[in-house]
Amino acid sequence: MSEYLLVVAAVNTGWLLSSFGAFGVLACIFAETGLLIVGFFLPGDTLLVPAGLLCASTARTGPHLSLLPVLFCAAVGTIAGAQAGFWTGRRAGRAALAGVRNRRLRAGADRAEVLLARYGYAKAVLLGRFIPVVRTVLNPVAGALGVPVRTFTLWQVIGGLAWSQSLVLGGYWLGGSVHHPDAYLVPAVAAVVAVSLVPVALEVLRGRRTNRGRAASKGDEVLLP
Template sequence: MIAFNPTDSASLLAAFGALGVLAVVFAESGLLVVGFFLPGDTLLLPAGVLCAADGPQAPRLELWQVLVCAAVGAVAGAQVGYLLGRHGGRPLLSRTSNRRVKEGTVRAQRILARYGYGKALVIGRFVPVLRTVLHPAAGALGVPARPFTVWQTVGGLLWSQSLVLAGYLLGSSVSHLDDYLLPMVAVIVMLSLLPLLAEARRTRRARRDPSGPDRS
């Protein structure tokens, strides 16, 4: 039996290849609690790099398989998350003691109200934590099924395909980039935290000056 760490992208890709991409992206796109602990951005970009890998020790992945699995996982996972939220999700979101779920739900409500369905569902795909809770929250908050399906599909395809292709282009242009997967994953994690830090800064500013105008 292959030993692997489900939170480590290199381990997942070595053990399951493109199918690992499908399973992880599916879970991260809408399965509350479980999805928070799985890699998303830090899986898709390295998967693209490995599609272009030429090293003898790196697992060689097929680009078309990774693209298809990433797309299916992103779209299907969000749709399942929406259905779970629509059918009994509101009590779950309101009663949960998980801090990440609570904070993500508040953020999801804020972004849906501020940007509308389309922008929120596209932008939310690129924000860690938010993309896991946004789709169940949309179902629980009564977002209509048709616009949700259209915009989550657009967002899911933009997010999943752009990251895989970016990784593939990097792997094709930089020799032996697959030897540096761990440092690259660390950089992706740092970059993915920037939207969360910006949101936390806006929240602190709003708390200090609740009567001031919203300039963001």
Template structure:
């Protein structure tokens, strides 16, 4: 093997857990593929959906020092199509295979996500659970086949997964773009910024949990009286 080929080999390595590595290697197309895999295939539960969307939006601003610049309109389309198609695919897999695929998995994290997904569906109802799940890693992967296995009506699932999918993909991507456009060299602080974004994305779920607990407490107090 020649020396130039050896020199090129490190450039071919892609870290699938690193958003920036994925974007450098595959660009906008990679965003769509990752969105589909994370939301439609159980094997994609480990993929960095939140950080990928935010980083991709940031790179559209053209202020990063990576040398990579993406175009915002095709990025938004790729992210939305991948996420929506992935969720629908996961739902259909759940309808056909039931819980068999989850039962075969040995991943404790995946089973924990399945339990949280089922709890969301039972506690908040179909609409809220499907939308909120988009903002919770792992849960957004397993809720779709779980909804199919539990025979959530197709129209109900499709309507709310589209709403949640657009809020998630467009929201995080535009947030990255807005920050990249307003803060020079923001990519130097990418890790802490992504951490903040992930925390912020969990706020809707936290608010809903708080409301649910307050409602349960109020009902208990009313029953005692």
């Protein structure tokens, strides 16, 4: 099932890039980071790496993209999208969060609130860029919770540039290092999905360790005379 999903993601990504090029990158990344209802199922990580890979492609057939327009569109899409999501949450307030019914969005919103409370505004906005789904919901959540505009804007720009540019350049490096880079599209998508799950896994492990520590502390208190 997972292999099937990876193939579907690669095909959809390939179609999007071949049909719309760098503008497709801008539109998709903007929607993923700025439009809460549709953004959570759009490709983000799995679009940027293949876009960079196709920038390095020298194949006579198939799409070929220019690196600088892709980098520019990725940066504009992620920065403008995050800011749009923030102002949407700012205007809608907490009522918008309470009305979320989708399970994935609800879980992402809860995780975003935990990140903001645990790590502070700056670090949470920066880290949230690299976590799927959270990348979509953290922006309106930050707006609804009253994160200062200047703080959010500064760190979403830093995080957005670090996320988008590194993935595009990573794909470009991969494309320049192997022969027939188009053949590596599905493996590249698989690698990106795996890497994107690392922050989530680390957060789960840290949460379990914290819970165990609290349970152990309570047990010691009970044993005390």
